[in-house]
Amino acid sequence: MDCVNIIAKDDALVLMGDGVYAALADTDASKALQDTDAKLYVMAADALAAGVKNLAVAVSCIDMDGLVALTETFPRQQAWY
Amino acid sequence: MTAAPKKTVLIVLRHSPYGSGLAKAALDAALASAAFDQAVDLLFIGDGVLQLQPDQDSTSLGIKNMGRRLASLPLYDIDHVYVDAQAAARYNMDLSKAPLHTRQLDDHEIHQLMVCYDHLLGF
């Protein structure tokens, strides 16, 4: 979760794989993410598989096309394993 | 063939359902133990509690639904399922909708549980 300390308002964060659990509403993880004021996204297929239905309000669901669109908007990307 | 002596086994699940193959390996171990008539109980701790998240739908990932597979365990007479209460709270989980009927334990109770078994199998 140390990426939370680094990201800022104009950044976008995409939660994928096990990262989707950080989108669960009313958890410390999702609260910390919302406090960053970054744009938050979650991969729909991964969230669906995990049963992560109750998303924190600030998180938007995207599919693969949405991810591609984001990569066009953000030329610099950092994967966070 | 004479029946193997009964040993008590606790399977300890510590990882999320789709992040690795460990959840599936644990389930296979549970089913194999049941096939040999060994008494197995399950303990979900840490991120392992996420395996009990209700309403999983892995269709679009093209892999087996771990939640639904876990739900079949009572048909194999695996009925004692324990959950790390603190981890379930951290993920704001509603265990009443979990695929298995569970009993929540605090850290001290988890320790007490783990010392009761002949063997622990960690995944």
Added chain:
Amino acid sequence: MLCANAFDKEGFLCDLNDWNPDVAAQIAASENLQLSSAHWEVISLLRDYYREYDSSPAMRALVKYCALNLGADKGKSVYLMSLFPGSPAKLGSKISGLPKPDNCL
């Protein structure tokens, strides 16, 4: 009629979406079984099981599932053996268009 390459070498369907009642009868015939209403009752239950648990049952689970849904007299391995001789979980799954049960030890 599905052609031979729709099945794996043990006779299980390669694509589960190919299944329909005619295919079930075809698989049964290749196992020298004529399907009766008692067979169909269990086939339908096996398909329910697969939808509910995303897996094919091993014998133990099949017996218990039959007992729960069809009553105690049908939830017995003798009864299932009489319908699907040899290995009821495996043969029943095959005819019902389910994957081979992985935990047939």
